[in-house]
Amino acid sequence: MDEPAGPAPLPDPALARRRGTAPRVRASWRRSQGYGVPPDEVVPVFTGSPDTGSLLYECAHRVLSDLQTTIANEPVSLMVADPAGFVLARLGDDASIHRALDRVHLAPGFSYAERNAGTNGLGLSLADRAPTLVRAADHWVTDLRGYTCAAAPVLEPGTGELAGSINLTTWSDSSSELLLGLAQTAASATSALMAVRSGGRLVRPAPRGEVFRVVGGSLAPDDGDPCVTPAWRTAVDRAAVAVSSGAGTVVVGEPGAGKATLAALARRRLAGRQRLLHARAPEAGDVAPWLELWTPELRDADTCVIVSGLHRLPAWAAGELAHVLATVRRAGRPQPFVLTAPDYGALPDPVARLVDAVVEAPALRDRADDVLPLASWTARRERHREVAFTPRAARALTGYAWPGNVAQLRRVVREAVTRADVVDVSHLAPEVLDGGGRALTRLERLERDEIVRCLTEPGTTMTRVAEELGIGRATLYRKIAQYRITVPDR
Numbered sequence: 001m002d003e004p005a006g007p008a009p010l011p012d013p014a015l016a017r018r019r020g021t022a023p024r025v026r027a028s029w030r031r032s033q034g035y036g037v038p039p040d041e042v043v044p045v046f047t048g049s050p051d052t053g054s055l056l057y058e059c060a061h062r063v064l065s066d067l068q069t070t071i072a073n074e075p076v077s078l079m080v081a082d083p084a085g086f087v088l089a090r091l092g093d094d095a096s097i098h099r100a101l102d103r104v105h106l107a108p109g110f111s112y113a114e115r116n117a118g119t120n121g122l123g124l125s126l127a128d129r130a131p132t133l134v135r136a137a138d139h140w141v142t143d144l145r146g147y148t149c150a151a152a153p154v155l156e157p158g159t160g161e162l163a164g165s166i167n168l169t170t171w172s173d174s175s176s177e178l179l180l181g182l183a184q185t186a187a188s189a190t191s192a193l194m195a196v197r198s199g200g201r202l203v204r205p206a207p208r209g210e211v212f213r214v215v216g217g218s219l220a221p222d223d224g225d226p227c228v229t230p231a232w233r234t235a236v237d238r239a240a241v242a243v244s245s246g247a248g249t250v251v252v253g254e255p256g257a258g259k260a261t262l263a264a265l266a267r268r269r270l271a272g273r274q275r276l277l278h279a280r281a282p283e284a285g286d287v288a289p290w291l292e293l294w295t296p297e298l299r300d301a302d303t304c305v306i307v308s309g310l311h312r313l314p315a316w317a318a319g320e321l322a323h324v325l326a327t328v329r330r331a332g333r334p335q336p337f338v339l340t341a342p343d344y345g346a347l348p349d350p351v352a353r354l355v356d357a358v359v360e361a362p363a364l365r366d367r368a369d370d371v372l373p374l375a376s377w378t379a380r381r382e383r384h385r386e387v388a389f390t391p392r393a394a395r396a397l398t399g400y401a402w403p404g405n406v407a408q409l410r411r412v413v414r415e416a417v418t419r420a421d422v423v424d425v426s427h428l429a430p431e432v433l434d435g436g437g438r439a440l441t442r443l444e445r446l447e448r449d450e451i452v453r454c455l456t457e458p459g460t461t462m463t464r465v466a467e468e469l470g471i472g473r474a475t476l477y478r479k480i481a482q483y484r485i486t487v488p489d490r
Contacts, residue, residue: 032118032140045111050088059193079167085113121149122167133180136172150179152187157195226377229367239266242357250339253361256407259340267304281309287317298328305337311346318348364402378413390424426456433486448483
């Protein structure tokens with residue numbers, strides 16, 4: 001890279017002194033000047049096709065895909081970069097910010113290391129090996145001052161070496177207070193998943209790991225609540241009445257039943273601009289920073305906070321949270337929070353005393369008419385277009401008991417629509433055709449899944465299935481009964 005004709009002017013140092021990260025930013029400016037990075041444009045440094053076969057890419061992509069669903073419709077781009085600063089993947093739903101990022105070459109295959117792009121969140125997180133928030137005018141290059149970037153390093157499990165960085169970028173005029181927490185949590189979840197996979201152990205579904213969930217904007221009529229059953233509609237109505245009256249409200253129900261969704265829908269029935277923040281209680285060691293991070297939002301008149309996982313809080317944290325919530329309630333404005341819990345008894349006593357109304361989110365097995373609308377809604381969100389379900393697939397979905405409720409349905413549908421444009425039973429997870437019962441061993445699950453695979457092949461017969469599996473028809477029927485497999489219609 002050619003050296004500039006003269007020394008690049010440093011951004012306004014007074015601006016940096018007003019921020020907690022000012023010393024790191026000023027040091028980065030000096031390094032950027034020393035590297036000869038032009039202050040007026042990003043000079044692209046392209047490495048070609050990014051390495052999508054690495055463990056970092058595999059694990060980060062999974063974590064960021066999960067995180068993307070929690071901040072849908074927000075103008076945030078989610079990225080993972082390798083230790084050299086080359087962007088490996090970029091996710092997000094907002095097309096406008098991606099088009100803008102393309103113009104400044106913040107895209108897969110390009111380098112955003114500090115020596116190439118100057119002071120920026122991704123590059124500084126790698127340079128300092130520390131979580132970093134770089135706002136608007138903190139950037140070295142003027143073309144980047146329309147953005148705010150939050151990034152956190154990903155560390156190699158076991159060795160602690162730098163594996164890469166998770167970067168979240170939004171517009172500079174958007175709220176950025178929560179970005180850094182999201183980036184740090186995603187980086188930690190990526191490192192943890194790398195540890196599991198590098199150890200060769202089976203991986204349970206990746207925990208979302210986010211400390212909070214942010215849902216912005218308003219619900220459009222065609223992309224809001226797809227549920228139609230009276231039980232669900234009645235629950236939303238009851239919650240809306242409670243919230244609008246200023247009552248301290250808790251939504252209870254089984255895991256995955258949609259408690260936070262119900263709370264959000266109820267709150268959004270109120271007039272005026274609404275911003276929702278979902279604060280999910282973390283592991284015990286992270287409770288103090290968790291509280292410090294989101295409780296200031298309770299003082300924002302336009303924000304409703306949904307707080308879940310309270311049964312996991314230690315006693316001191318429950319008491320502190322109850323004090324904060326009680327203080328805000330006395331401010332005399334509309335109720336700023338809604339709680340969720342498995343049941344009322346799970347709430348810590350100090351918090352339970354703030355509850356005036358209890359609303360139950362009905363389990364999915366009790367509202368079968370919501371299954372197909374939810375499946376279609378999930379498929380459309382995943383594929384960004386309508387996805388059809390064959391009659392056989394529809395019967396299998398509506399006939400299943402869904403012990404994991406809506407969360408399980410969404411997972412099954414997301415997996416299915418990545419394999420087909422028209423979903424048939426062969427694209428559904430084997431568990432959907434399993435009637436339930438005792439927990440299966442690993443070998444039994446493999447056997448069940450293979451039987452389901454053969455049964456769902458188009459045009460197959462029981463005789464052909466038995467032959468393919470190398471067992472007799474009588475044994476096949478016995479296995480179907482043993483595993484409570486629902487045989488799809490021919």
